[in-house]
Amino acid sequence: MSYSKELETALLAVQRATLLTKSVYSSHAKGTLSKSDSSPVTIGDFGAQALIISSIKHAFPEDEIVGEEDADDLRKDSKMRDMIWDLVQKAKLEDEEAETKIGGPIKSVDDMLNAIDSGNSAGGRKGRTWALDPIDGTKGFLRGGQYAVCLGLLVDGVPTVGVIGCPNLPVDDDAPMDQSIGFDADDKEGKGVLFGAVKGEGATSRPLSRGALQEGKKISMKAVDDISQATFCESVEAGHSSHGDNAAIASKLGITKPSVRMDSQAKYCSVARGAGDIILRLPVKATYEEKIWDHAAGVVIVREAGGEVADVNGKPLDFGVGRTLKENKGVVTAPKAVLPHVIEAVKDVLAAKL
Ligand SMILES: Nc1ncnc2c1ncn2[C@@H]1O[C@H](COP(=O)(O)O)[C@@H](O)[C@H]1OP(=O)(O)O
Ligand SMILES: [Mg+2]
C-alpha cells in the first residue's frame, strides 16, 4: 500500500516542530528539567511533542503513539506550562495549505497537555504505532551540537515510514561530516535538513523550510570497498555508547581514522547520505534498554539508503515488543554488504571482554 499521506503528514509535522525547537534555542531560556532517569528535558521537547502528536491525531485519529515525554511535570508547574503554550501558539508553518494539512494550531492548554499525554501507547506487534522523539539528543541541543526531531511509523512492529529533521546539519548532502557540527542559531542559509523514507521507496533529503515542503532529492549510502577506509560515528556522550568498545572494534576492522562524534539520530541521516559509513552504539550498561523512538525513524532512512542495522549479536532489531528494544542489546549500522563483517568484529571484541 502507499504511505504518501503518512509521509507528507510526518514531514510537515516534523518541519513545524523544528521551528519550535529553533525558537527555544535562540531564546536562551530552555526551561530544563531533570527526569527520573536524570536525563534532561526542555520546553522544546514538550512543545515539539505536543505539536507533532496533534498533527498525527488530526490526520490519523485511530493511530497509536509512543512518545518519549509525558505531561505529568507540566500539570504541576504552571510557569513551565505557560512557556510551552506560548511557544506552541507561535510555531506555525508560513503556508496555509501546509498548516491546514496538519490540523492548524492547537486550540487550548488542555488540548496541548492531552496531546503530550497521548504519546503513552505501550507499543506492540499489532497495528499502526508512531514512535516519536520530539528532541533526540537533548544534551546535544543544550550544548549547541546536533539534535534531531524524529518520527517513525511502525506497521505491525515493522519500521515503515521515517522522518527526521536536523536543524543543524548542512543542507549539502556531500558536505563532509566534520563540518556538520555547530549550531545555526541565526537561521543562516545552508543549514537544516529534513530526511524522509518509506519502506521500499527509497530515502530523500530536502532543506527544512518555514512553509510548504521543498523538493526532495534521493540519498544513498556510499559503497565501502575497503572497510579499513570507512568512517565510523558514535555518540558524543560516553554514557550512551561505550567509546572504548567502539574503538576496539574499529581497530579490529583496520580503521585508523578517528571516529566522528555526533549527538542524536543525525548519525543515521549522515551515514544515509554517505557522509560516514558505520555507526557503533555499544551498550555501556547491560541493563539499558534502547528506546524505539531513538531508532525507528533512523532505521527506515538508513535501510532505504542501502544500509542495515542489527544488535551486537547480529540479531535484527525487534520494534514489536513494546516501548523499548528489550530483546536487543546495542545497535550497529553499516552498508548492507559489510554489516556481517562488522558484526563479527563486534562479537570478537565483546567475547574477549568476558
Ligand atoms: N544511558 C543511556 N544509554 C543509551 N542511550 C541513552 C542513555 N541515556 C539517554 N540515552 C538516549 O540516547 C540518545 C542520544 O544518543 P546520542 O548519545 O547518540 O546522541 C538519546 O535518545 C538519549 O535520550 P534523549 O532523546 O533524551 O536525548
Ligand atoms: Mg530525553
Ligand SMILES: [Mg+2]
Ligand atoms: Mg532520543
Ligand SMILES: [Mg+2]
Ligand atoms: Mg528525546
